[in-house]
Amino acid sequence: MTAPLLEVQNLSTHFFTEDGVTRAVDGLSLSISPHETVGIVGESGCGKTVTALSILRLLPPRMGRIIGGRILFEGTDLLTLSERQMRDVRGNRIAMIFQEPMTSLNPVLTVGHQIAESVRIHRGASRAAARMRAREMLEMVKIPDAARRLEDYPHQFSGGMRQRVMIAMALACDPKILIADEPTTALDVTIQAQVLKLMLELKGKTGAAIVLITHDLGIVAETCQRVVVMYAGRKVEEAPVAELFARPAHPYTRGLLTSIARGKAGVGRKRLHEIPGIVPSLRDPIQGCAFAARCPFAAMRCRSEAPELSPVAGQPGHTAACLRLSTVLAS
């Protein structure tokens, strides 16, 4: 095993609002190795985006605070860096792309300017060199007629093209890690297929590790090597991708996989599998397992005792946080 590039240890990020404290991320640990593609999946509000924002320390000021844990990037704890040092990491060694490309691009600057900007700031490149790099990047993300399009503004691009521009911008400084937060959710399926294909190609070229945050298990299955499943701010399961889909261990993961209409289990069935109930509020402290109220396997113990992640026997790299693991696996 190579040393991990990024190691998140016991991260807790809470939001402090007038209505109380929201435990958005609650004791999360995960690690990313060089060149690896790791998926973080879960439903809305499970803390996957907040995890990404915590890594880059981009939480909304005052409201969101990291209250515990460490985020080691190449051996340095990012949480101990000054804002100035952090700026050297962001967009340079760890880059991020967001769901909605239009809101993350500046509408009054040309895309050429925006791609070149990070190269000039982080690499101290000259105007001309940065421009060359911008052009090279646009070509790399396969935007036709790149030299001319450098002069265009974001509104002159379609949604798929804008997401390509975002990718070009994120990769311009050769980051070690690219965090992609729902990069294709706002796109149509045929465009989504283009963008995912491009991301994987570029990963091959640049060697950047990718953290792919998504709610879509289909995308995870097709792009990731390892998967982390989150529920209510906690990691409930982690496994190599083939393992997770072939032998899901946590009742939540199992529920998710069988509730997808296009899943193996769904096709041809009259009714889909449902996970009853709703996600618990993260404002109230959660006693025991967060999934207990919706879990078909839940026992008395699950409501009082919080499960630790434990290895799934015979499956290296596969862990799940469930007190009834052996019962679930036997079923």
Added chain:
Amino acid sequence: MSIEPILRVSDLAKHFPVRRGLLQRTVGKIKAVDGVSFSLLAGETLCLVGESGCGKSTVGRLILRLIDPTSGTITFNGENISALPRKQMRCTRKSLQIVFQDPYASLNPRLTAGTIIGEPLENFARLPRSQREARVKELLFRVGLGAEAAHKYPFEFSGGQRQRLGIARALALSPLLIVADEPVSALDVSVQAQVLNLMTDLKAELGLAYLFISHDLGVVEHMADRVAVMYLGRIVEIGNRQHIFSHPRHPYTRALISAQPLPDPQAKRERIVLEGDVPSALTPPSGCHFHTRCPFAFARCRSEYPALREADGAHQFACHLDL
């Protein structure tokens, strides 16, 4: 079988004028829907599928006459409703209801759930109050919310529960047809399953017909009896679900199906990745609208729009080629 369809749409078109400049002169038109025909039987689910801007939502709105068609006819329950005056249309809407995509925007935040669901009853059914309340309770129960929900406001419900409210409201007047415009797109998968199951149950119990508009082929494959695939305002393929999914004939349908990410890392298949973007509806390509992205396009495709033609068994497609 010669059962009269509950809904028949022929040659339906909606062109939106594009106005520019100080005098707001019309400089062009967007053919959002451009000659669409299909029919829907009672108790049947027809799914309209396509990417953003293909005109699927516009078709839904036209059928409810929320917007007026440029041309074409809509026959609902034996009556031509495409030019019905407002007053009569209001009456027809009792049996023609809609469920919207966004359960946050489509419920009035200042009304209680009971009032929201009771409103159609108040407007149309003229029931005494006690009967109305009983019907509201029955509807809430039917969509799995329980009678106590009547006194809550929309913000007190989760996304999935709100969509149940939207469905209860649509059911209030016992409609024959519900147009469901992306009803689960805003919901998480586990909640999607709950709402889709509810819709399936209601269809079986009440004999509802659905015009189900969606961009998600997984959901479409699960819900549809028949499927219509739209591209730039036209239907490019229509037919039975099994036919469309097992033997798609139009290259666009094939690309759509193959672009769908499958939750199975072992799945082996050839993915057709289409080049380029959907062209602007303001200036659609000549000939077949799809030729700019089609891997099989040849000269004829650039000049001549292919008419819909029969494939084997209850299935039509619009392509010059026999793939």
